[in-house]
Amino acid sequence: MANVLLSAKGIKIRFGGVVAADGVDLDVLQGENLAIIGPNGAGKTTFLNISTGYLRPQAGSITFLGQEITAQLPRTITKLGIARAFQIPQLFLDQTVMENMLIAAASRLGSPSGFTALSTLPELPEMERLLDLVGVKSYASRKARELPEGQRKLVDIALALALKPRLLLMDEPTSGVASAEKLEIMDILTSALAKEKVTSVFVEHDMDMVERYAHRVAVWNVGKIQKVGTPAEVLADPKVREQVIGI
Amino acid sequence: MSGRIKPVTAIAIIFFLVSAVAPLLVSSWATLFALILAKGIVVLGIILLLQAGQVSFGHAMFFATGAYTAAFWGKYVGGGDIVLFIALGGITSAIFGLIVGLFVVRYREIFFGMLNLAFSMVLWSLLEKMFHYTNGADGIRVPRPALLGLSFAPETFQYVILYVSLLIAVVAFYGVQRYLDSPLGHMLRAIKSNETRLEYLGTSARRVLLIGYVISAFLGGIGGTLVAIIQQIATPEFGFWTKSGEFVFIAILGGSAHAFGAFAGAAMFECVRFYAAAHLADTWQLILGVVLIVIILYAPNGLIGLRQRYGQAKQGGH
Numbered sequence: 001m002a003n004v005l006l007s008a009k010g011i012k013i014r015f016g017g018v019v020a021a022d023g024v025d026l027d028v029l030q031g032e033n034l035a036i037i038g039p040n041g042a043g044k045t046t047f048l049n050i051s052t053g054y055l056r057p058q059a060g061s062i063t064f065l066g067q068e069i070t071a072q073l074p075r076t077i078t079k080l081g082i083a084r085a086f087q088i089p090q091l092f093l094d095q096t097v098m099e100n101m102l103i104a105a106a107s108r109l110g111s112p113s114g115f116t117a118l119s120t121l122p123e124l125p126e127m128e129r130l131l132d133l134v135g136v137k138s139y140a141s142r143k144a145r146e147l148p149e150g151q152r153k154l155v156d157i158a159l160a161l162a163l164k165p166r167l168l169l170m171d172e173p174t175s176g177v178a179s180a181e182k183l184e185i186m187d188i189l190t191s192a193l194a195k196e197k198v199t200s201v202f203v204e205h206d207m208d209m210v211e212r213y214a215h216r217v218a219v220w221n222v223g224k225i226q227k228v229g230t231p232a233e234v235l236a237d238p239k240v241r242e243q244v245i246g247i
Numbered sequence: 248m249s250g251r252i253k254p255v256t257a258i259a260i261i262f263f264l265v266s267a268v269a270p271l272l273v274s275s276w277a278t279l280f281a282l283i284l285a286k287g288i289v290v291l292g293i294i295l296l297l298q299a300g301q302v303s304f305g306h307a308m309f310f311a312t313g314a315y316t317a318a319f320w321g322k323y324v325g326g327g328d329i330v331l332f333i334a335l336g337g338i339t340s341a342i343f344g345l346i347v348g349l350f351v352v353r354y355r356e357i358f359f360g361m362l363n364l365a366f367s368m369v370l371w372s373l374l375e376k377m378f379h380y381t382n383g384a385d386g387i388r389v390p391r392p393a394l395l396g397l398s399f400a401p402e403t404f405q406y407v408i409l410y411v412s413l414l415i416a417v418v419a420f421y422g423v424q425r426y427l428d429s430p431l432g433h434m435l436r437a438i439k440s441n442e443t444r445l446e447y448l449g450t451s452a453r454r455v456l457l458i459g460y461v462i463s464a465f466l467g468g469i470g471g472t473l474v475a476i477i478q479q480i481a482t483p484e485f486g487f488w489t490k491s492g493e494f495v496f497i498a499i500l501g502g503s504a505h506a507f508g509a510f511a512g513a514a515m516f517e518c519v520r521f522y523a524a525a526h527l528a529d530t531w532q533l534i535l536g537v538v539l540i541v542i543i544l545y546a547p548n549g550l551i552g553l554r555q556r557y558g559q560a561k562q563g564g565h
Contacts, residue, residue, distance in 0.1 A: 075447070083446050092436070092437045093439070095436060103434060107434075114458070115429055116425075118433045119428075159444070
């Protein structure tokens, strides 16, 4: 079996009457892009929230590189090497794109200074490289607020990459982006991930995206993992086609 | 941008030079400028917290802590030196700030503001009620301290305390300016715009805010010590909520976009009070109220913002 990076075992969580996870087992393998698909409200985002410590599961455990991370604080989990990109980009809107990146760099380094200027951090060239990698370098000195949505998404991902994570969890990386730009963004994204050797998990609704960019697909349906396999296997499954894709 | 002096910095330098020279021409200005500088130091702390979008309605508690540290020393130990008072006032307030900070940094916005207010009112009541130790509302006189062992006559002393205040104000201004530009300062601003993301970058927002809070308490304490020395008294009034409101008022008046806003605001505030109180007796609050309304309506970013807006308009016009 290939190296397991993140492993969820018997995860259970319910919100009132809604069961988001009912004994979910899921492994994320080193170096893959794992897509999670499923109907709305099935619990896909909940999985990301549990994996990053935002939510505490009622049962089960999550390990990362063999270390127990269940119910740890998000910032503790971040320090271990799990970064997160958001469905709605979460940026520091009043600061420039480069300042956003440098705040991330300063966070990763720890014990930030209160006296030397942020712009003199030695990480500056590296942050420039990452912005270039996701194709938003030309926006570096613009306020994050001024960027169009597609570019904000890319900056959001660059911020996560600035943490030098082993694993990147992404919630619908192409939602809110014009369909013409979706392929472009996913191309940029997957090549950046490959180049930085970052494993990724992404929640996705668009089956085209899943087919093109995922190495493996997990189908999340009514709190259970219905099927895991290659995109071809999963998308050919009649049950999946009927219940999730709706064909 | 780097290497060149920004207009706001130039104005700040001119202001500090004027504070140094003008009182030599008009001796009644020595105390006026000393008060402006001391209050400006306190307001620097308010501006620091405003970066994180948090308004403390209780910062007078640190102002009072600094003042009473000097007063208690004079009452129970006797004698005293300006340097000692300022060091003790700053340290005591920073420690008090750390204790209060551990509670208040868990809250945001109105809850942050109100909890600060609550803590400050507890301190105020203690100062007011523990008559035996504090002389209650009468306060404690702060005898004129020496400076590094040298004693001064009152006429000279007002200049001594002016230049001590000026020196501290310049250092504090420079330090806060550096801080706002540093990673910690940027993280403080990140709390205002997106605290969740900051946590997901691996940084504790509470810790960032606590560091800022302790620094701002430290500045509040030093300002309070200076004012107690200038006015030669510490009273519970120093810690009353209206005093906290005054500091927030000055910060809004000056503008929080730049550390100099603290001094611009303090200068305007103290000048209006100084002249309005002399010529219009009891109506100076009315005049300050009108000034604040005008600022909020026409210059929402304070006096500092006025300059920036003018600068932008000029750029845009060509």
